[in-house]
Amino acid sequence: MDKMSCYPLRMRGFFTPFARALAVLSVIVALPATAQEDQAGWSIAIHGGAGTIAREDMTEEQDAAYRAALQNALDAGAKVLREGGSAMDAIQAAIEPMEDDPLFNAGRGAVLTWDGEIELDASIMDGRTRDAGAVAGVTGIRHPIALARKVMSDSPHVMLSGKGAEAFATEHDAELMPPEWFETERRRESLERMKAEQLSAIDVDVKFGTVGAVALDSQGNLAAGTSTGGMTGKRWGRIGDAPIIGAGTYADNRSCAVSATGWGEYFIRVGVAKTICERLLVARSFETANNGMPATGSGFAQILSDSVMEDVRVLGGDGGVILVTPSGEALYSFNTSGMYRGRATSQGVNEVAIYSDE
Numbered sequence: 001m002d003k004m005s006c007y008p009l010r011m012r013g014f015f016t017p018f019a020r021a022l023a024v025l026s027v028i029v030a031l032p033a034t035a036q037e038d039q040a041g042w043s044i045a046i047h048g049g050a051g052t053i054a055r056e057d058m059t060e061e062q063d064a065a066y067r068a069a070l071q072n073a074l075d076a077g078a079k080v081l082r083e084g085g086s087a088m089d090a091i092q093a094a095i096e097p098m099e100d101d102p103l104f105n106a107g108r109g110a111v112l113t114w115d116g117e118i119e120l121d122a123s124i125m126d127g128r129t130r131d132a133g134a135v136a137g138v139t140g141i142r143h144p145i146a147l148a149r150k151v152m153s154d155s156p157h158v159m160l161s162g163k164g165a166e167a168f169a170t171e172h173d174a175e176l177m178p179p180e181w182f183e184t185e186r187r188r189e190s191l192e193r194m195k196a197e198q199l200s201a202i203d204v205d206v207k208f209g210t211v212g213a214v215a216l217d218s219q220g221n222l223a224a225g226t227s228t229g230g231m232t233g234k235r236w237g238r239i240g241d242a243p244i245i246g247a248g249t250y251a252d253n254r255s256c257a258v259s260a261t262g263w264g265e266y267f268i269r270v271g272v273a274k275t276i277c278e279r280l281l282v283a284r285s286f287e288t289a290n291n292g293m294p295a296t297g298s299g300f301a302q303i304l305s306d307s308v309m310e311d312v313r314v315l316g317g318d319g320g321v322i323l324v325t326p327s328g329e330a331l332y333s334f335n336t337s338g339m340y341r342g343r344a345t346s347q348g349v350n351e352v353a354i355y356s357d358e
Helices: 018-023 060-082 087-099 144-154 162-171 185-196 264-270 272-289 300-315
Strands: 043-051 120-126 131-138 159-161 211-216 222-228 249-252 256-262 319-324 330-334 338-345 350-355
Touching: 043 060, 043 087, 043 256, 043 319, 043 330, 060 087, 060 211, 060 338, 060 350, 087 120, 087 144, 087 211, 087 222, 120 144, 120 249, 131 144, 131 162, 144 162, 144 222, 159 162, 211 256, 211 319, 222 249, 222 256, 249 272, 256 264, 256 272, 264 272, 264 300, 272 300, 272 319, 300 319, 300 330, 319 338, 330 338
Parallel strands: 131 159
Antiparallel strands: 043 211, 043 338, 120 131, 120 222, 211 222, 249 256, 256 319, 319 330, 338 350
């Protein structure tokens, strides 16, 4: 397995704003285009959250359970792509099993608000058309990612929230579940500990369990989606980055597809998902202006992703992203000790990982 760790992000002074990333173009333009760039095929990457994730804190059973859940979601998405399906269908197929799995903070198993309720957020974006849909603060929706897609396809809007989104869900026959289906004992205990010990959400949420997927299909189209329960003890209708197009989710066939997980307030401030895609788009424009010299060759998307995640770290935030490019690269970038993640491609890659040294 390739080493996709946060090590480069710890090299303070190396990754600063975009100007420094562009400074390496003089080196990268000399790199030959990869075979993968000549034939993209399909690829998919998924995440199940990032945070303080250490081997010593995980039992063998917990480690195995997370890997199995990640592989299950990855297989579901890869199957769609392998059979010639769309990137949009693939990311929904990958995210829905994680929304049903209480291991993750999305759908069933989502964290509780200050009032002991569950409020779910999700977004989805089609890189072919840049159509997008999102829902925020919804309750009782089994698959928020499916509802976000329905908002995209069956409404004139991009984002619906709260009671309005729930009314829309009822009108469009979204699958509903009772409150007790979503709630788990460990999430209830986290909220109780937060209140009893007067802890912050970050003290309780050492792992951000937001889930997401990004994909490139065999027709060359990109898509991204993200789904979450937010942060333990959130109040006043707090909404993080996951349902915000450009912060937690973004897809554009011209540049990339990104899904994020982490401390949402910082991802919103940086505009993480769109910033990564925009920087890649600028680099591709540079490539065109220089007679096709491969400015966006192997490794450049990683450099740009790492530079944006370093911006998040400098501000005080943490988390990670998954990324797929039009050339079929499936990448991760995170500034935490671990991220639940996986990727598969038509070139034979199929892997899941948890810790930063994998």
